[in-house]
Amino acid sequence: MAQFTAPEPIRKRSVSLQLVTPTRGGAGGMVGTSGRFEVRSGARFSYSFEIPSMLTTDALEVRAWLHALRGASNVALLKTPPSASGGATTASAANVGDTVITVASAAAAAVGNTFVVGDTSSAANFVQICRVVAVVGSAVTFEPRLRSNIADATLITFGEAWARFRLDGDTPAVPLVPQRSEPFGLAFEELV
Amino acid sequence: MPVQTWPTQAKIVRADLRLNVPNLSNTSPLNGRQMRGARLAEMWMGEIVLAPRLRADLDALAAWVETLRGRSGTFEMPLAGGFLSKPGIGSGVVVTAVAAARSVTVGFTSTGVTLEAGTLIQIGETDAANMQIVEVVADVTTSASTVVSIVPALRKSYSAGTAVKSSDVTGRFRLLDDSSGATRFGIGYGTATLSIVEVPTIEAVTEASECLLDDDGSRLMDDDGVSCLQDDVLTVSNLADDDGSLLLDDDGVSYLLDAA
Numbered sequence: 001m002a003q004f005t006a007p008e009p010i011r012k013r014s015v016s017l018q019l020v021t022p023t024r025g026g027a028g029g030m031v032g033t034s035g036r037f038e039v040r041s042g043a044r045f046s047y048s049f050e051i052p053s054m055l056t057t058d059a060l061e062v063r064a065w066l067h068a069l070r071g072a073s074n075v076a077l078l079k080t081p082p083s084a085s086g087g088a089t090t091a092s093a094a095n096v097g098d099t100v101i102t103v104a105s106a107a108a109a110a111v112g113n114t115f116v117v118g119d120t121s122s123a124a125n126f127v128q129i130c131r132v133v134a135v136v137g138s139a140v141t142f143e144p145r146l147r148s149n150i151a152d153a154t155l156i157t158f159g160e161a162w163a164r165f166r167l168d169g170d171t172p173a174v175p176l177v178p179q180r181s182e183p184f185g186l187a188f189e190e191l192v
Numbered sequence: 193m194p195v196q197t198w199p200t201q202a203k204i205v206r207a208d209l210r211l212n213v214p215n216l217s218n219t220s221p222l223n224g225r226q227m228r229g230a231r232l233a234e235m236w237m238g239e240i241v242l243a244p245r246l247r248a249d250l251d252a253l254a255a256w257v258e259t260l261r262g263r264s265g266t267f268e269m270p271l272a273g274g275f276l277s278k279p280g281i282g283s284g285v286v287v288t289a290v291a292a293a294r295s296v297t298v299g300f301t302s303t304g305v306t307l308e309a310g311t312l313i314q315i316g317e318t319d320a321a322n323m324q325i326v327e328v329v330a331d332v333t334t335s336a337s338t339v340v341s342i343v344p345a346l347r348k349s350y351s352a353g354t355a356v357k358s359s360d361v362t363g364r365f366r367l368l369d370d371s372s373g374a375t376r377f378g379i380g381y382g383t384a385t386l387s388i389v390e391v392p393t394i395e396a397v398t399e400a401s402e403c404l405l406d407d408d409g410s411r412l413m414d415d416d417g418v419s420c421l422q423d424d425v426l427t428v429s430n431l432a433d434d435d436g437s438l439l440l441d442d443d444g445v446s447y448l449l450d451a452a
Contacts, residue, residue, distance in 0.1 A: 022224060170212070
């Protein structure tokens with residue numbers, strides 16, 4: 001499973017970064033009610049955007065990157081969208097399943113901002129995207145639950161940050177016309 | 193059926209070509225983790241839009257499409273020199289060392305040339321049994337020891353000395369479905385659209401007196417999975433029987449890529 005960084009020519013518009021939490025029906029639903037649902041493991045962000053028209057040379061570079069991903073089998077490194085506030089800090093140790101971490105500086109931790117736990121500098125590093133749901137002092141509450149334990153002083157990056165994704169679905173074609181490409185959409189899901 | 197050459201009237205004005213990568217895919221019911229893997233059946237496919245200049249050219253194109261006889265015919269299509277690829281290596285370049293099947297890298301004798309991501313490269317001559325079109329994945333300046341990262345994975349092994357080029361790259365394709373003549377060749381605003389898929393070339397089979405054998409000794413069969421192929425003379429790159437059915441190994445799954 002190799003990692004391929006999104007090439008520089010990629011520009012994004014109509015960006016959507018949304019948490020998808022899988023659930024399953026639980027017992028106790030009564031006739032006429034919507035039933036109960038339990039959260040399953042595997043919550044992940046889906047990331048979709050449109051790439052505007054590019055010059056041919058840039059479009060061919062993007063095509064090569066998409067093909068290098070070999071469908072969903074390889075990993076795409078993409079930057080998450082910027083938030084109103086952003087920046088790097090560190091977090092204290094936390095455990096798998098936690099939804100609260102204590103950060104060294106909560107200045108960029110506004111409700112609704114996304115942040116990335118860990119960094120992609122090594123393929124072995126744990127990386128997870130989270131979204132802030134509450135901030136009390138240096139305690140940041142977020143969704144989804146941590147998928148792994150994190151060590152003390154783990155890097156936390158609010159706002160735009162590199163994260164790992166897989167293509168969601170078939171490799172799309174880059175629509176090429178003379179001199180340029182036409183706009184086209186891409187859909188990814190967070191690597192879990 | 194002989195391989196059809198690309199008609200002079202056919203000017204490509206749009207190409208939505210991509211590598212189709214059939215993925216093995218599963219998501220763990222225990223922890224939701226994805227399990228993915230690429231299968232080695234990657235092929236170029238997609239749609240091209242042609243814009244003939246004159247009505248007579250359009251008619252000639254329609255006739256050319258019909259000579260393909262649905263999916264059974266194979267045609268050559270130029271892939272370089274326009275907006276489908278980038279300029280790259282010059283002439284006289286060959287593979288430096290044995291490049292094994294399934295490899296995603298290959299070395300060339302060309303040195304000091306910058307190959308950019310997105311450059312299409314043809315390994316083997318157009319009429320060679322093992323010709324394949326690959327794409328450079330990352331920018332690289334070639335040297336004597338350079339290996340170039342490519343997609344898709346090589347279908348066959350290549351010996352040192354196999355010709356390599358990035359100009360005059362020609363792929364072999366066929367229509368994606370039999371109804372192309374009737375529906376895919378839609379005419380609107382002076383353009384015609386074709387859905388196409390790459391034809392992985394196979395080595396020449398000139399006679400079919402008995403059951404044809406794969407080079408691993410397995411029998412060739414129609415894709416009905418029953419009959420042994422005995423009934424026609426095959427030509428290079430024609431993966432179809434004379435009834436138009438696809439040739440398969442007798443494992444019933446894989447396309448024939450490796451016949452002797």
